[in-house]
Structures are given as structure tokens and as C-alpha cells.
Amino acid sequence: MSADSDGLGVTPPSPRESLSARIVISSLVALLGVLAMIGWTLWLSWQLEGAGAAINDAGSLRMRANRIGLELLRTDSGHTQRIQLDLSAQTDTLARLQTGVPSRPLFLPDDPAILAQMGKVRTLWTSTLQPAASRALAGTDRDSYLQALQPFVDQANQLVQMIEADNAGKTTLLRLSQAVLAVIAFLGTLAMIYLLYMWIVAPVLRLQHGLQRMAEREFSVRLPVESRDEFGVLAQGFNNMADTLEGLYRDLGERVQEKTAQLAQQNRELSLLYGMTAFLNQPLDIETLCQGFLQRVMQQFNADGGSIRVLDPTGEKLHLVVSEGLTESLEEAEHCMRVHACYCGExxxxxxxxxRDFRKLANPEALQCANAGFRGLAVFRVATHDEVLGSFSLHFRNTHAVPAAEAQLLDALGQHLGVALVNRRLGAKARQLAVAEERNLVAQGLHDSIAQGLNFLNLQVQMLDSAVQRERWAEVREVVPLLRTGVDESYQDVRELLVNFRSKLGQGELIAAIEDTVARFKRQSGVAVSLHVEDAAGQPLPSEEQLQVLFILQEALSNVRKHAHASAVDVEISNQRDFRMRISDDGDGYDPAEVAERDTPHVGLHIMHERADRLNAQLTMTSRPGGGTRVELVLPSSERRAA
Known part of the structure; x- marks a missing residue:
């Protein structure tokens, strides 16, 4: 794969400029040089070997010539045959020296002087010694051979000396060649080491150093591009990679700084939202709540003034609730404004x-904010998800731009304020409903007890007035005790109502409160009451549920005192998985069908059912005329709340 295909932005080297081509060429040159020197030394050794054989054969010429002379002086029967063999061998030796024998090898050095001396020796033998030897064998002339022998030996000696001198020169040349070959090998090794260092080792070290610095996040490192071979391509690719990484790291650093700034901004926003939420959840009145909200928003966004306005029920006007940093004249002028007449309403x-700048508007003099010295304005809704309650504004004395992130945060803060205001309104409504409900309970209690007693007293007073006018003193004496009894009952009813309204129970105080209620009933009515409490595995009831249970017990005992004419009452409390309370009496009882057919229901019974509904409990009443009454309250475990 080419460098371009890898995205490095470099061009691969040409075949002539590649490192592999240089290594191959230098290796071939070194090989050819070494082979040439080896061939040269082999040729010299071959020349020396052939010259050595020539020296031996040239020396044999002297020996054989002297031996023929000695044989000629002998007179035994076999000397002629030996002479003939030596003459034949001498002729062969001269022929070999003249022509050479490459396979042996044997040849004379290619020197004109040596070849000329060889010609003299051959001529002297063929023209002088060989004919003299033939005549001596024929017995005609022995002295001529002996006389010519010494000059031949001298010429042969000179030939041998010349060959030896040439051999000595070639031997010296061989040794010099071997020394040169050793020097070439040494220098070639140094040159190869140097070239390999320059071509391979040094670029690799530079690349390694660059990678090490790159690993240390020094992305500004660059490698020198000193060639166009593979390492040059690698250096160029490394530089391109460094450029890319430096750019990416720079972008990454900028992105990290940007993200860090964003996270810091988000943390500030979250801190503001958290603090604002904590503040808005405090039990404050609406004006204090809005004042604290406005102060915190102005401080966070460096505003010089601000205001919070709410819509009236018609949705046509905006009323100023709180303001900060605004002049009295501006507050007075914009205390109540129509929705379509201001930016707050818009x-x-x-x-x-x-x-951002009022001066860029068409008619800035018409704006009260601009006349008060403000140049910028930002207004946001105070709203919930489904209702717009009003708006809050931030005023700036200098030109001020509100980025999108700040606008989004301010819009969220407006929603938080809207939810807080709605919660305050709902809380006020809940308190009103609670007051109305308590008033209803008070009215029901008064109607069921005091109102009936007062009605009875009214009738007795009318009867007393009629008896006095008619002077029926016996009837007067009968009515007065009834009046006293009615007044006592009404007084007791008032005390019971006051006790009910003032009752407050803590966790685990229900049984003690029940015991106090039963004891007070005994004192007021004189009726015998038995209390049985089975508080086994059940958890204690919450304070609100305890109070409702106690109210039901008080109402049931009040009904016994007023209507049952009972002599004994049995109260049973069982707090296991289900909570149970049973009140039984042996009084007159009543007909449930007859009570149900009445136009006006019994208020006491109705109140007891309402309290049971608040507990999500079941209230059952069982009675029959003359058979007493039983009231049973059951709070299932599935409806119980943790205390």
C-alpha cells in the first residue's frame, strides 16, 4: 500500500532513489571488487605455479646435459641406451618449456627477455649439443660435446635465474595484492558500517527519538528530510502525522477548555437553580418570596434593576408586586399597566x-425605563406548564446582551417562581378549605349538641312563661329542674367540643388519650365503662390518624351519654396488622331504617363517618331498639400510613 493511500500525504521513492536499490548496488560493487581481487590473486598464484614447474624443468636441462656428458665418458655396455633416453627426455623438456602445458600447469613467464633466453638455450641445444652427442655416440668425436657443455649449462642457469627473478616479483605482487585485499576488506567493512549507519541506523535513531518526544506529548517535534528513500518517506510521513496530531491536540485542548467552561457555567446554573429551589420552598409569604427571588436573579446576572409583575384575574393588567433598583417615579408610573402597553405584558x-440597547429603538423617549437611565431590558414569563402568572424583568444601565443559555436559565427560573406562587396560592386555598372544614365540623357539633339543647331549653322556657302567666306553680316546679338539666347538658357539650378542638396527640399517645377520655366519660355520666387494649404487633398510628380515632370515640361516647340511657359500655382497642376499635353499650338502641328515613340525618353519625373516610377506614354501626348499639372502626393494614 502506498503512502498516499494511508493518508500521509507523501510520495513513495522512485526505484533509483530507494534504500534497497542503494544497498543492492553497493553490495554488488563490493562483490565485484572482491571477486576481481580474488581473481587477480588466483591468476598470480597460477602464474607462480606454472613458473615454478618451468624452473624445475629448466633446472633438469642442466642436470640431464651433465649426465649425458658423464655417460659419454663411460665405456660399459648400457651407457648408449641411457644416453638415448636422456637425449629424448631433453628434447621433450625443451618442447614443453617452449609451448607450455596449461593442465599441469607449466609455462614460461610472459617476459620477452625470458622467452629470448629460452630461445638461446633451445638453439644451443639443437644446433650444438644434440649434434655433438650424436657424433660422440657414433664414436667419431667426444670432445666437441664436452667443450660445448659448459656454455649450455651457463645459458640454462641464466634461464633458471631469470624465471626465479620473475617468480620473486610475482610473489611480491601476490603478497601485495593480498595486503591490498585485506585493506580493501577492512575499508569496505568500515564503509559498509558507515553507510548502514547513515542509511539505516541514524534515520531509525532519529525516528525513535521523534517517537519518544511524541510520546511525551511534544507534538512540535519534526524530523529532517535528508533523502528521498524509504526513510525520507517515513520522516515526511512522521512530520505529517505530527502536524495532524498537533492540530488535533490543539483542537482537543480548546475543546477541553470549552467543555470545562461549559461545565463551570452549568455548575453555576445548577447551583443557582438548587439555591433558588431551596429558597422558593421555604414557608414565606408571596411578597417576601418574590423579593428574595428578584434579589438573587439580579445578583447572578449583574442587573441594575428589576421587577416582578402578576396578571390580574381578567388577564388584562399587570400589577407590580416587588421591585429593586427602580426609581420612585418609575414604580409609580408602572405600578399597574395594561398587558398590551408594555414589554412586560408582551x-x-x-x-x-x-x-440590548434602547437607543436603537424607533422612539426610545416614550419608554419610562429609558428615561430612568436604563439602556437594556430583559423580560421573562412567570408561568407554570399550563398557566401564565405574570413576568419578571431585569434592567441594565449599560448595553447588555443575553445569550441563549442565560435566556433559557432565566426562563427556567421564571417557571420555578411560577410553581412556587401556585403552591402558595394552593396552600392558601388548602388553609381556607381546612378552616371551612373545621368550621363545618364546629357547626355540625353545635347543631348536634348545643343547638338541640338550646332548642329544648327554648321550649322549656316557653312552657315556664306560660305556667307563670297562668300561675300554675306546679308546672313551674316541674319545668325548672328540666331547665337546670338542659343547661348542665349544654355545658357538658360545650366542654366536650372544647376538648375535641384542643386535642393534640404525639406518636404513641393514643392509648393514654383513650384512657383519659373513658375516665372523663365515667365522671360525667356515671356509666360503668370497661376498657380492653390489645396492642400487639401493630405500629403506632400517625398523630393525625390518632386524633381522628379519638374524635370518633368521643362522639360515640357522647351519643351514649345523650341518647342510649345505658348502664354499661364496653370499649375494645386492637392494634395488630389491622387497627380495630369497638364501642358497645346496653342502652335503648335505635332502628337504623327509621334513622335513615329522616329528612335531616343525625349530625353526630355523619361526623363519625366523615372522620372514618379521612382515615380510609371502615365504620359500621349495629343497633336495634332495646338491644343496645355497637360502633366498630376498622383500619386495614393496606391503608395504614407510617408514623
Whole structure:
């Protein structure tokens, strides 16, 4: 795969410029040089070997010539045959020296002087010694051979000396060649080491050093491009990679700084939202709540003034609730404004309104904010998910731009304020409902007890007035005890109502409160009451549920005292998985069908059922005329709340 295909932005080297080509060429040159020197030394050794054989054969010429002379002086029967063999061998030796024998090898050095001397020796033998030897064998002339022998030997000696001198020169040349070959090998090794270092080792070290610095995040490192071979391509690719990594790291650093700034901004926003949420959840009145909200928002966004306005029930006007940093004249002028006459109202209709500089508007003099010295304005809704409650504004004395992130945060803060305001309104409504409900219970209690007693007293007073006018003193004496009894009962009813309204129970105080209620009933009515409590594995009831149970018990005992004419009452409490309370009496009882057919229901019974519904409990009443009454309250474990 080429460098371009890897995205390095470099071009691969040409075949002539590649490192492999240089290594191959230098290796071939070194090989050819070494082979040439080896061939040269082999040729010299071959020349020396052939010259050595020539020296031996040339020396044999002297020996054989002297031996023929000695044989000629002998007179035994076999000397002629020996002479003939030596003459034949001498002729062969001269022929070999003249022509050479490459396979042996044997040849004379290629020197004109040596070849000329060889010609003299051959001529002297063929023209002088060989004919003289033939005549001596024929017995005609022995002295001529002996006389010519010494000059031949001298010429042969000179030939041998010349060959030896040439051999000595070639031997010296061989040794010099071997020394040169050793020097060439040494220098070639040094040159190869140097070239390999320059071509391979040094680039690899530079690349390694560059990679080490790159690993240390020094992305500014660059390698010198000193060639166009493979390492040059690698250096160029490394530089391109370093450029890319440096750019990426720089971008990454900028992105990290940007993300860090964003996280810091988000942390500030979350801190503001958390602090604002904690503040808005405090039990404060609406004005204090809005004042604290506005102060915190102005401090966070460096505003010089601000205000919070709410819509009236008609949705046509905005009323100023709180303000900060605004002049008295501006507050007075904008205390109540129509929705379509200001930017605050426009924000409630269309969303956020941001004005960076009033001076760029068509008619800035018509704006009260601009006349008060403000140059910028930002208005946002105070709303919940389904209702717009008003708006809050931030005023700036200098030109001020509100980025999208700040606008989104301010919009979220407006929603938080809207939810807080709605919660305050709902809380006020809940308190009103609670007061109305308590008033209803008070009215029911008064109607069921005091109102009936007062009605009875009213009738007795009318009867007393009629008896006095008619002077029926016996009837007067009968009515007065009834009046006293009615007044006592009404007084007891009032005490019971006051006790009910003042009752407050803590966790685990229900049984003690029940015991106090039973004891008070005994004192007021004189009726015998037995109390049985079985508090086994059940958890204690919450304070609110304990109070409702106690109210039901008090109402049931009050009904016994008023209507049952009972002599004994049995109260049973069982707090296991289910909570149970049973009140039984042996009084007159009543007909449930007859009570159900009445136009006006019994208020006491109705109140008891309402309290049972608050507990999500079941209340059952069982009675029959003359058979007493039983009231049973059951709070299942599935409806019990943790205390």
C-alpha cells in the first residue's frame, strides 16, 4: 500500500532513489571488487605455479646435459641406451618449456627477455649439443660435446635465474595484492558500517527519538528530510502525522477548555437553580418570596434593576408586586399597566423579550425605563406548564446582551417562581378549605349538641312563661329542674367540643388519650365503662390518624351519654396488622331504617363517618331498639400510613 493511500500525504521513492536499490548496488560493487581481487590473486598464484614447474624443468636441462656428458665418458655396455633416453627426455623438456602445458600447469613467464633466453638455450641445444652427442655416440668425436657443455649449462642457469627473478616479483605482487585485499576488506567493512549507519541506523535513531518526544506529548517535534528513500518517506510521513496530531491536540485542548467552561457555567446554573429551589420552598409569604427571588436573579446576572409583575384575574393588567433598583417615579408610573402597553405584558403573551440597547429603538423617549437611565431590558414569563402568572424583568444601565443559555436559565427560573406562587396560592386555598372544614365540623357539633339543647331549653322556657302567666306553680316546679338539666347538658357539650378542638396527640399517645377520655366519660355520666387494649404487633398510628380515632370515640361516647340511657359500655382497642376499635353499650338502641328515613340525618353519625373516610377506614354501626348499639372502626393494614 502506498503512502498516499494511508493518508500521509507523501510520495513513495522512485526505484533509483530507494534504500534497497542503494544497498543492492553497493553490495554488488563490493562483490565485484572482491571477486576481481580474488581473481587477480588466483591468476598470480597460477602464474607462480606454472613458473615454478618451468624452473624445475629448466633446472633438469642442466642436470640431464651433465649426465649425458658423464655417460659419454663411460665405456660399459648400457651407457648408449641411457644416453638415448636422456637425449629424448631433453628434447621433450625443451618442447614443453617452449609451448607450455596449461593442465599441469607449466609455462614460461610472459617476459620477452625470458622467452629470448629460452630461445638461446633451445638453439644451443639443437644446433650444438644434440649434434655433438650424436657424433660422440657414433664414436667419431667426444670432445666437441664436452667443450660445448659448459656454455649450455651457463645459458640454462641464466634461464633458471631469470624465471626465479620473475617468480620473486610475482610473489611480491601476490603478497601485495593480498595486503591490498585485506585493506580493501577492512575499508569496505568500515564503509559498509558507515553507510548502514547513515542509511539505516541514524534515520531509525532519529525516528525513535521523534517517537519518544511524541510520546511525551511534544507534538512540535519534526524530523529532517535528508533523502528521498524509504526513510525520507517515513520522516515526511512522521512530520505529517505530527502536524495532524498537533492540530488535533490543539483542537482537543480548546475543546477541553470549552467543555470545562461549559461545565463551570452549568455548575453555576445548577447551583443557582438548587439555591433558588431551596429558597422558593421555604414557608414565606408571596411578597417576601418574590423579593428574595428578584434579589438573587439580579445578583447572578449583574442587573441594575428589576421587577416582578402578576396578571390580574381578567388577564388584562399587570400589577407590580416587588421591585429593586427602580426609581420612585418609575414604580409609580408602572405600578399597574395594561398587558398590551408594555414589554412586560408582551412577554406574557409572546415569551421572552430582550432589548440590548434602547437607543436603537424607533422612539426610545416614550419608554419610562429609558428615561430612568436604563439602556437594556430583559423580560421573562412567570408561568407554570399550563398557566401564565405574570413576568419578571431585569434592567441594565449599560448595553447588555443575553445569550441563549442565560435566556433559557432565566426562563427556567421564571417557571420555578411560577410553581412556587401556585403552591402558595394552593396552600392558601388548602388553609381556607381546612378552616371551612373545621368550621363545618364546629357547626355540625353545635347543631348536634348545643343547638338541640338550646332548642329544648327554648321550649322549656316557653312552657315556664306560660305556667307563670297562668300561675300554675306546679308546672313551674316541674319545668325548672328540666331547665337546670338542659343547661348542665349544654355545658357538658360545650366542654366536650372544647376538648375535641384542643386535642393534640404525639406518636404513641393514643392509648393514654383513650384512657383519659373513658375516665372523663365515667365522671360525667356515671356509666360503668370497661376498657380492653390489645396492642400487639401493630405500629403506632400517625398523630393525625390518632386524633381522628379519638374524635370518633368521643362522639360515640357522647351519643351514649345523650341518647342510649345505658348502664354499661364496653370499649375494645386492637392494634395488630389491622387497627380495630369497638364501642358497645346496653342502652335503648335505635332502628337504623327509621334513622335513615329522616329528612335531616343525625349530625353526630355523619361526623363519625366523615372522620372514618379521612382515615380510609371502615365504620359500621349495629343497633336495634332495646338491644343496645355497637360502633366498630376498622383500619386495614393496606391503608395504614407510617408514623
Amino acid at each position: 412577554a406574557t403573551q409572546q415569551g421572552a423579550v430582550v432589548i
